[in-house]
Amino acid sequence: MKKSRVIQLLGLILIGVLVGFGYHNRTQTNAGESITAVGSTALQPLVEAAGEQYSTEHTGVFINVQGGGSGTGLSQIQSGAVAIGNSDIFAEEQSGIDASKLKDHRVAVVGIAPIINKKTGVTNLTKAQLIKIFTGKITNWKAVGGKNLPIVLINRAQGSGTRKTFESYALDGRKSADSQEQDSSGLARSIVASTPGAISYVAFSYLDSSVATVTVDGVKPTEANVRNNHWKIWSYEHLYTGLHPNQLTNKFINYILSTAVQKKLVKQLGYISVHDMQVQRSATGKISTVK
Amino acid sequence: MDKIRASLLKKSVATKIERRGKILSLSCLALIIVVVFLIFYFVASRGLATFFENHINLWQFLSGTQWNPGTTGTNGQPAVGALPMIVGSFLITILSALIATPFAIGTAVFMTEISPKRGAQILRPVTELLVGIPSVVYGFIGLQVVVPFVRNTFGGSGYGILSGTFVLFVMILPTVTSMSADALNAVPRYYREASLALGATRWQTIYKVVLRAAIPGMLTAIVFGMARAFGEALAVQMVIGNATLLPQNLVSPASTLTSILTMGIGNTVMGSLQNNALWSLAMILLLMSLVFNLVIRYIGRKGKLNNER
Secondary structure (H helix, E strand, C coil), rough: CHHHHHHHHHHHHHHHHHHHHHHHHHHHCCCEEEEEEEEEECCCCHHHHHHHHHHHCCCEEEEEEEEEEEEHHHHHHHHHHCEEEEEEEHHHHHHCHHHHHHHEEEEEEEEEEEEEHHHHCEEEEHHHHHHHCCCCCCCHHHHCCCCCCEEEEEEEECCCHHHHHHHHCCCCCCHHHHCCCEHHHHHHHHHHHCCCCCEEEEHHHHHHCCCCEEECEEECCCCHHHHHCCCCCCCEEEEEECCCHHHHHHHHHHHCCCCHHHHHHHHHHCCCEECCCCCEECCCCCCCCCC | CCCHHHHHHHHHHHHHHHHHHHHHHHHHHHHHHHHHHHHHHHHHHHHHHHHHHCCCCCHHHCCCEEEEEECCCCCCCCCCCHHHHHHHHHHHHHHHHHHHHHHHHHHHHHHHHHHHHHHHHHHHHHHHHHHHHHHHHHHHHHHHHHHHHHHHHCCCCCHHHHHHHHHHHHHHHHHHHHHHHHHHHHCCHHHHHHHHHHCCCCHHHHHHHHHCCCCHHHHHHHHHHHHHHHHHCHHHHHHHHHHCCCCCCCCEEEHHHHHHCCCHHHHHCCCCCCHHHHHHHHHHHHHHHHHHHHHHHHHHHHHHHHCCC
C-alpha cells in the first residue's frame, strides 16, 4: 500500500516536471508569432508554399494554412477567428458578408477555361453557344458542329468560387442549369476525361492532356490573353484581412506581393501574377487599364 | 470494542473505491449525454432558423423541387426545396438494402448453418475486412469501375442512383451479413435439434425454423445497414452525380442529403440562408437516424417477447 503511494507520487512529480519543461521549452522555441489563413482551396497551394518559404526565412514565425472553401474563409475573417481569409471571389459577391469591414489584398489571378471530353469533336464555341449549352438550351454536340452525342454538364458545387466566376464572366451572369455537381476541380477534370460528351470548367493550372479545351469566340485560353483581358473568364485570388491587420499579417501579405514571390512561386504554381496584368477589374466587373 | 465500532461505522476502503468508480463512470456517461444534447441543440437551432428566421414554409421545404438557396425560385421565395435530396437518399437506401438483404442472409446461413467451420475461418474475417475499408476507397472504385459499367450497360452518363446503389450495396453487405449471422447463431440449439428429430431435412430446418426464429435479429441487421447507407456521404457523393434534380430514372444524375451537405458547407457563410438550409438538411439526417434507432429498439423488444413466449 505504502509502496504504491510512493510510486504514484513519483509518477505525479515526473508528469509535473515534464509538463513544466515542455511549457518552458514552448516559450523558448516559438516566439509566439503565428498567423492562420483559412479558405479557398484554389488559393491554398500558393499561400501554403509562400508560408513555408516565409517561415524558413523568418525563424519562429508560423503561417498556418487551412482549406474549407471561400465561404468559410470569408465568414471566418468576418468573425475575426483568423488573420487571413482566402477567397476566390470578391467579398461583395458573397451574401452575408459585410465587405466594408474587410480589407482586400489581390495576390494572384487565375484564368478559367471550359474543358470538354476529347471525343466531342468541337474546338471552338461562341459565347452564345456556351451560354446555351450551360443553360440547357443546347443538349447535343451536333448543334454546335460536333458529333451526335448528348451534352453532359458538370458543374462545380453551388457557391464555389470557380463556378461563380464562370457564371459571371462566361455566362454573363446567368445561372447554369441544374446538373451534376462536383466539389473539386480535380474530380471535375477526371470525370470530364472519362465521360463521353461531358463539359465543365477548371482553372488553367488544372488543364492537362486528358481533356480538351475550346476557344471562345476564337480566343485561346492562355495567360497572355488573360493579361490583356481578351480572355474574359478570370478572377482574382484574394487575401482578406480585417481593417487593421497586425504587423505580421501585413508583412506576410507584402511578402506574397513582393516581386520575388510573384515572379517565381506564383508562376510555378500555375497562377498569373497580379504584376503582369494590363487591366484591373473592380468588384462590380468594371474593367480599367493599369497604367 | 470501540475500535470495532469505529470501523463498522466508518466507510471501508472498498466502499470508497467503489464510490469513486461509480462517480468516474457516471461522469463519463454524463459527458457523452451532454455532447449528444449539445449536438442536437446546435443542429436544431441552426436547422430551425431556416423556418423561423428566414421564414421558409416547412411544407415548401419538404416538397419543393428547386434547390438553389442563393436565388429566389418561381414563387418568389428562396429556392430551398429539399425533395430531390430526400427522395434520392431514401431511394438509394431502400434499393441497396433490397439488393443486399438476400445476399447477406444467404451468406449468413452458409456461415452458421451449412459450413460453420469454413464460415468462422474464412468468411467472417473477409466480411470483417470489408467493414474496415474506408469509404473513399469504395467511392474511388465506384468512380473507376461501377460508373463506366453502368454507362455502357444501362446508358446515361453513368452517374446516378444505380451506381450509388451498387456502391452502397457492397458497403452495407458486410454489416448486414455479420449481424444476420449473429442473429442466426443466437437461435437456441434445441430448436434445430427438435426440428431434426421430427424428421425435417436440413433445408426444412433452416427455412422453417431457424430463419423464422431469427427474423427480429435479421430485421435489426437490415435496419442497421439502412442507417449506414442513409448516412454515407463520401462514396455516394463520388458516383451519384450530385444534381439537385428529382431522379427521372435510375441512371439520371441525382443527389442525397449527405452529398449536398458535404459539397455546400464550405462555400456558405455561417448564419446566412444558404448555410441554414444546409443545417436543415443535417437536421433531417439526424431525425432519420433517430428513427432508425427507434425502429431497431422496437424490433429488438418485440423479438424478445416472441422468444419468451
